[in-house]
Amino acid sequence: MQLREALRSAMTEEMERDPNVFLMGEEVAEYNGAYKVSEGMLDRFGSQRVIDTPISEAGFAGLGVGAAMVGLRPIIEFMSWSFTLVCLDQIVNNAANVRYMSGGQFKIPVTFRGGNGIAHGLAATHSHRMESVYARIPGLIVVTPSTPAEAKGLLKTSIRCDDPVIFLENEKMLNETGDVPDGSDFTLPIGVADVERQGKDVTLLSYGRPLARVVRPAVEALQNDHGIDVELINLRTLRPLDTQTIVESIKKTNRCVIVDEDWGYCGMGSGILYRIQKPAFDHLDAPIEYVHSDEIPVPYSHPLEEAMLPSVDRIVSAVKEVCYR
Amino acid sequence: MQLREALRSAMTEEMERDPNVFLMGEEVAEYNGAYKVSEGMLDRFGSQRVIDTPISEAGFAGLGVGAAMVGLRPIIEFMSWSFTLVCLDQIVNNAANVRYMSGGQFKIPVTFRGGNGIAHGLAATHSHRMESVYARIPGLIVVTPSTPAEAKGLLKTSIRCDDPVIFLENEKMLNETGDVPDGSDFTLPIGVADVERQGKDVTLLSYGRPLARVVRPAVEALQNDHGIDVELINLRTLRPLDTQTIVESIKKTNRCVIVDEDWGYCGMGSGILYRIQKPAFDHLDAPIEYVHSDEIPVPYSHPLEEAMLPSVDRIVSAVKEVCYR
Amino acid sequence: MRAPLKDCSDPRNCLHFDTHVWDTRAGVLNRTGFDQLEWIQMAVANDVQVAEKRTAKRAEISIGQADAVSADPAVLRDRLRTMMLIRRFEERTYQEYTDPRKFPDGRQEQKIGGFCHLYSGQEAVAVGCVAVMDKARDYLISGYRCHGHSLALGMTPHAAMAELFGKATGCSKGKGGSMHLFDAGDHNMGGHGIVGGQLPLGVGLAFAQKYKKTGGVTFTFMGDGAINQGTHNESLNLASLYKLPCIFVVENNGVAMGTQVDRSSAEADLAERGSGYNMPHWNVDGNDIDVVIREFSKAVERGRRGDGPSYIVANTYRFRGHSMSDPMKYRKTAEGKWRPEVEEARKRDPIVILQNRMIEQRLITDEQIEAIEAEVAEVVNQAVEQAEADPYPALEDRFDDILAERYPLQK
């Protein structure tokens, strides 16, 4: 199953399960989704529940929060998380804060989803990696799948979750295929990292798109070409972070490398690094390495963009460095 | 001189020096500034150069960027940096990216300034600490003063700077007084941290408002009550970070504590921690401690708000912990 | 005894407001320009000329059932009491804000923190609005100047004052404060601190009402300053495009902080900002509760009928400063005296207007009004006393109410 199909089946099943769930966003209905994630859903559920919007991100993000305050369970699709720079206030001050500011009177069961990060050739305005911006905010849940099964299992839990969920896909991930467990009961837990591969030499932390693009290939290269046995942890949830699983792993490997496509400084990896450096300090034989994108606006030109991104080579070097090889 | 007067004198001098400098923002002119920073400036410079705006942050932030593209040097005042959640796109995609996306054809000499962070009793929507959000962005400069002299010297350099500067004040800082060197030639450098106090036992990093509120008192308490000799570094510039000064200090003290009022995870301190943990790793005798606000939306109620903030006690404990005392 | 009801002398509050002119296009109720007398005269002239054609359309929006004149005297007295309660609450809040709590050891402490925005002078809008609401299915959402709306919706002065004091017994357990008063039970959807930030939420509430076919409507309040936020454009368009029962109410008190409307909006007739969305948009006299009730009722009926949103500018006046620290220089002459506008506005005090009208119509006596005055003063007194005696939240409570679920979560 393609990852886009997994997302679609999660949404379809949840909409069938609960009439309060609806899907709204730019081009989700008549166009069948800018990236065809919602293909066929308008036909299936009708225009009351699969709803096209004008290009008004602040308007419809806030609409989702308002509807969630009174019991609907909106799925709000952003064509790109980059565009949420125009509506951050609605997510931070309304989705994340209204529950607290009302002393717990409201639940905000809204799921915001769409493509996050670099999707190649889109240049600086369209290539924002927003994970650290949202993961920093108390009151939000941040989830990021990397396989079709994760996409389905995590999205279903996100839709059922009574808190606002930031669900980060990536345009280039949508064509990826993988097995997805049968049955509409299949869900995956939020707040639990997945130890994708057991290993004894080094703990490698990553999430989302770079896993398939560079991290898994690097892990293989490290084993085959360098004899380094990597424990690979796919974080899946960025807030709340499953610190326990990570620290347990570092206690075993005594080494840690973080890989993401964010900018490093104040980026996602910085947050992860902060969460673990203290509990892991006594177990670390080397500083934590953090492989991230170059700290530059994302250039359009393909070779420059390629050069700025974490690569298999950069990961291999970083792992070798913490292993002092 | 009050800090607000120092800001005013920096703006006044720069506006006298360069006719391309102007001040724009909500209530800056006829009301004399929501916090009286720009008091008297309308009378002095007239309504062509001291300009009130409607409550349209995205509009006037972008106006500033556009005007800067063609050679003006706008000072854009935000009543609070919290409100820039509604105009982040203008700052990130326009102020920070236009130069790069045009291959360097434009300079963007705009200064955005206003109160950042917690100003007491304003609750979750009005208490955002935005420093890490902006410090993460390539293309921006982030500056934060803590004394009247710094306010003046850094603001003058910011206005003269050809890049977009995020200048972070704090409402509760404006009444603070201190000496400011005479003369309109006085400026301070961007990108240079200030070793406020030499010490041998531990390096303490902080910036902005908490310095006066809790950090300096804690440093005194540590010396007097615990015999711990702190090297206190006032960062002054958050992007680009003066990593060199920090690492030099840690090489001497072998211990480091970061204090800010941000949320920890993916917050400012996380970014700083990431920048230094690797170069400092071999010199650190303890994990870096990071004292930050509780990771909760800012509560209105005074005792709760007080409880969430870094305190002298928390800083003292953290310092004692890294000193293993 | 009561200042007599005069001809309006402040053009902003002039009764011309509820003279509405019909645009020729279907369903669009147009506004009158209050500072462009020529335009008003012109419009009225046109109105006569094409009166025939318009009659059919005008009938589309009939007068609401809540017409004040025909209402039960007890209901009218209750409305007056609510307005007086709000006024008393706000004026007491002013005192509480400025009088610090004094401890035996000489220490002082501010009772109310942060910003505090009083509603005095605007009571007819909130109380008139709630009068036309069906609280079983309608919602109200507002900005940070939300004490009046909250009390009108039924929040007890104690729950409101305790929130201002940051006490555990406050409506939001002390976590929201003055700008963020919520009461889910009253369908009071807050209290929102970011100017314009509540507009998309209001659209979302109305969306839910349409989605669930409740027949409810949502009143979405904002100030005259908020119309200049981006959310204004997005929210009006979405509400009209989806035909949502969202009633936008601009409380035009003439000023945003210290910026008068003509210095913040390029078009001084604010109802015009509601054009371009295929939605009725008009001005009403926000100081006359009967006008508010009559005009808001039209919007309610339109919403319930499924015809979509409305945009109403309620023109009123803010008696106090923007927040507590505001010296209101913009209302003073160079010599520091109040400008005549302030005196004029006092004459149009919404409470006095209603009192005088009720006296004239023999629905109330001076003695009864004084009894109400005493009663609400006592209620507010007790609220303050109780709130003052109430405990602060336990410090550990600050970690509650952030998330609804526990994590890890699998569902």
Add this chain to the structure above:
Amino acid sequence: MRAPLKDCSDPRNCLHFDTHVWDTRAGVLNRTGFDQLEWIQMAVANDVQVAEKRTAKRAEISIGQADAVSADPAVLRDRLRTMMLIRRFEERTYQEYTDPRKFPDGRQEQKIGGFCHLYSGQEAVAVGCVAVMDKARDYLISGYRCHGHSLALGMTPHAAMAELFGKATGCSKGKGGSMHLFDAGDHNMGGHGIVGGQLPLGVGLAFAQKYKKTGGVTFTFMGDGAINQGTHNESLNLASLYKLPCIFVVENNGVAMGTQVDRSSAEADLAERGSGYNMPHWNVDGNDIDVVIREFSKAVERGRRGDGPSYIVANTYRFRGHSMSDPMKYRKTAEGKWRPEVEEARKRDPIVILQNRMIEQRLITDEQIEAIEAEVAEVVNQAVEQAEADPYPALEDRFDDILAERYPLQK
């Protein structure tokens, strides 16, 4: 030979657009509703009735000096050539986007990355706009559909194509790409990828023009989808409040991605979205360059005179899909055939309109048109060849052009 110039059959492109109706208030040029014939008739009738009163006001905006009919034939031919160059460039871009670069080893590589939005069909707007600009002092800023504006302003096809190819010789050194074409020398202020994000920048450019008293104006372009962003409200109000020489141009090509205007805007007459700001707002036929020139000139004069901004909706049609991946199902019947609208739009091709008019007026011959066709094809050919031969930027160059200063910085 050329498809004959017909009466407009697509109401969107009907010449009614440039019939403008005056509002009675000072300086406000109103729009005609193109899908509400009744309203148009009504408006026209009113127009006659109050014609007397309006004459004085209408005179306020006189016809611009750039009136097409009186222009030099060489100038007209040059405009036609620019339109044809843009068309040829865009159609070639379409090919280059879809034909990957093939290497001897069989490897393939896309020449143009990311999104690419073609301007075919809208040429009269950009070229007409540049015709009324004084490039020494005026600016133009646009959205991501910016190839046409850039070429019209004078960017060489080579600099544009090299940018699309991500080459070092591109106008932005390969760093901006298709959506972010800039040329400071041409006063081409970009190329902006975020829908509506450029509007405040346009206001800022106009602010600088007023501040420096240059007499210049700024054309701020957007699509019909962009009018639903928050920045639209904020920018229009700021521009009018400060009386800035900012000319907002909505290129209404009927669709935003796959969303037709009537599904994105509650009011289908988009010029109405410019009301409420005390600013002239009207529709023009964006497919007729002479109309564009005549109407835009009025806005330019207004701006230069210091009277403030204008809001013009140029109604046109996008011949290609939104971006390269768009199958345009929304323009097809259930059987996958083009809907009649597409055929109609072809008949209103802005290039054909101008060609036919010039032929009729004996300003050009068929042979001359063919010569231009051949010439622009060759220019584009060479641009592609040169761009293809050009080097990519050096990898280290990616670290340049971020900041203008070196840090630490003291000044």
